[in-house]
Amino acid sequence: MKRPFRIAVTGAAGSISNSLLFRLAAGEVFGPDQPLILQLIERPEAMEALRGMAMELEDCAFPLLHNVRLHDNIQDGFSNVHFAFLVGAKPRGPGMERADLLSANAEIFSAQGRALNDYANPDVKVLVVGNPANTNALIASRNAPDLSPSQFTAMSRLDHNRAKGMIANRFGCNASDIRKVAIWGNHSATQYPDLHHATAMGEPVWPELDPKWVDEEYIPRVQKRGAEIIAARGQSSAASAAQGAIDHMRDWYFGTPDDDFVSMCVVSDGSYGVTKGIVFSFPVRCRYGRHEIVQGLPIDEAARKRIETTEKELIDEKAGVEHLLPAETEAAHLNLRTTLRSGASRYGEEDTLDDSEASVLRTDRVL
Incomplete structure (x- = not known):
């Protein structure tokens, strides 16, 4: 059996993730023979709803779902992940202008870019779904100096x-x-x-x-x-x-x-x-x-x-959002390489002995 991919999803208790997570676990993205570890990230106040989502994932008995982990912080949530779906974003509220929306999300995605840089797999592939997606992806990428800009995309x-x-x-x-x-x-x-x-x-x-x-x-x-x-x-x-x-x-x-x-x-x-x-x-x-x-x-x-x-x-x-775009990453974005780093998947320490509260579904299968 293949080694599992680690998949991070932010905004994991939201309506988009409610459709996304179950289809990920069913093998619709990475194939019917690729085991997955889902590392689901939410705000602290949404963790109970996220726990309910994890219960449903467990009740589906997906053969490919090796582990489900719940996190209220991006540092643990992005640890060693191979793929990241950045779904969560601050929605536009009443009376909020587009500039206000950009400013509110800029802080979120600059922090996520730094966390991906420091904790994710070196070849992580990042898809930004949360709006304004293009500029959120730019902010995250510019705040990840050790990752290639080609590792960050937004959804059209x-x-x-x-x-x-x-x-x-x-x-x-x-x-x-x-x-x-x-x-x-x-x-x-x-x-x-x-x-x-x-x-x-x-x-x-x-x-x-x-x-x-x-x-x-x-x-x-x-x-x-x-x-x-x-x-x-x-x-x-x-x-x-x-x-x-x-x-x-x-x-x-x-x-x-x-x-x-x-x-x-x-x-x-x-x-x-x-x-x-x-x-x-x-x-x-x-x-x-x-x-x-x-x-x-x-x-x-x-x-x-x-x-x-x-x-x-x-x-x-x-x-x-220029004030949140570090100057030291500008050159890499203006002089792009045509490929990602290596294309390889690197694996961190396994979770077989992890009894922490974050690990809500765990199997002991031989990999």
Whole structure:
């Protein structure tokens, strides 16, 4: 049997995690033969709810679930983890401006970046889900000087999946028949869902589309889908966000299909003229645990304007948290390497003798 991967999830008692954790434990991300140790992190006041979540995980009797650990601090929660899902974030409250939201979350993610740097596996892969995801990922990455910026990503896969689902519905085909949709920019209402390179059942979709419908209906609906869901059901996306996180991490780990690319928010290396050092959604391909921005896609003038609009928003967000971005990590973000560190998984001390209160589910299987 394989050695278990350690998976950290913040905001683990929340609604997104309620969908994410059970599917992680079922093998939907890392495969049906990969054991897992879940290291679940919550605020102290949410620990009892998290304990209830752990009870349900135990009651599912997942064969792959080797250990569940509950933590109210990020230092223990990130200890030796191979993968981190940063789901928890401070939500926007009544009267709160976007700048206030950025400031509140900046403190959280700067601390998480430092803890990942100091306690996580040296090859940890980090996915930021909590909003504003792009800038939160930048803050975490800039506060992790010993980790590569390529180890930090943010999620635009939810937007990517929304874009695929809507265009599949338009063409009357399955979403799996849609290829090469791209999301550019910020996970916000300025993002640019791009269909110029997309295919349906192997045929280009652009010649079959009315540009007016794309500009006035399709793009705005993808951009504002989150608000549409809140208006319809009274709460924000949860199951679809969990699906986006699952798809993102699975493709990062296993690789993307040869005839397709996906959308991931990664640190910009200047591709397509996007400012270096911001976390920006690009079309990417993944191989061997590494991601690479797809090069050479033609960008017309209208698309360029949309990309510049969402780029400006991210530059402004970065300026608003500049005081939390250590100067010593700037060079690494402006001069990116094309690969991660080693791609290997390193294993810390096992928990077989751990009788601490944090360990709520433990097995003694031979590994």
